[in-house]
Amino acid sequence: MMKVYDFEGFPNPARVRIALKEKGLFDSVEFVSINVPEGEHRKAAFREKNPSATVPVLELEDGTTIAECSAITEYLDQLTGEPQLTGKTPKERAVIAMMQRRAEAGLFDAVGTYFHHATPGLGAELETYQCAEWGRHQKTRAEATMRYLDGVLADQPYIAGKDFSVADITVYTGLGFADFAGVDIPDGCENLAHWRAKMDSRPSIAN
Numbered sequence: 001m002m003k004v005y006d007f008e009g010f011p012n013p014a015r016v017r018i019a020l021k022e023k024g025l026f027d028s029v030e031f032v033s034i035n036v037p038e039g040e041h042r043k044a045a046f047r048e049k050n051p052s053a054t055v056p057v058l059e060l061e062d063g064t065t066i067a068e069c070s071a072i073t074e075y076l077d078q079l080t081g082e083p084q085l086t087g088k089t090p091k092e093r094a095v096i097a098m099m100q101r102r103a104e105a106g107l108f109d110a111v112g113t114y115f116h117h118a119t120p121g122l123g124a125e126l127e128t129y130q131c132a133e134w135g136r137h138q139k140t141r142a143e144a145t146m147r148y149l150d151g152v153l154a155d156q157p158y159i160a161g162k163d164f165s166v167a168d169i170t171v172y173t174g175l176g177f178a179d180f181a182g183v184d185i186p187d188g189c190e191n192l193a194h195w196r197a198k199m200d201s202r203p204s205i206a207n
């Protein structure tokens, strides 16, 4: 059985958990909890699985370890032979990859940098280097990305076009991370708010 090393309730693990549900694979993996708040992910045993010392990590039955949510989602999507999250045609795949990267760098990771640098983050023991100014700058980047995505959603129902994709998962979990970190959706982003309300009731997210 494949294994997912993660910590339930954290934002990056949530990305893979939603992808697993979208693919009907949630019950085909064994979850192994890595206690991130206590620093278990920084110990040698876990660094052997992921030198970046982050969760989640997918471990295949042959022992191959795959880190990075985008890479894990790509694998899961291809595994079933029927890609639904990362596109089928060259054009779909490229547009989804572009929007996924914009969402990840501009929103999800920007919120993460704000959280880790400009707030207490994971606490003094784990946050060994903080640059508050850089963190605050990334908050403005996250807000700008929310405004950009609001504009995107004025013309199309999902982040990368007419169909749900991995980019929607990244934006949805990025907004959840933003709530947790204290980054508000700017006033007037009604398209983004409506899209979010629609996502709230999607089975892979609601259940």
Ligand SMILES: N[C@@H](CCC(=O)N[C@@H](CS)C(=O)NCC(=O)O)C(=O)O
Pocket (backbone or CB within 6 Å): 010, 011, 012, 013, 036, 041, 053, 054, 055, 056, 067, 068, 069, 070, 122, 126
């Ligand atoms: N880009 C990575 C980010 C993974 C990540 O940062 N995960 C967080 C949990 S949400 C983590 O393990 N943080 C540990 C730390 O900051 O020490 C991915 O896509 O998986």
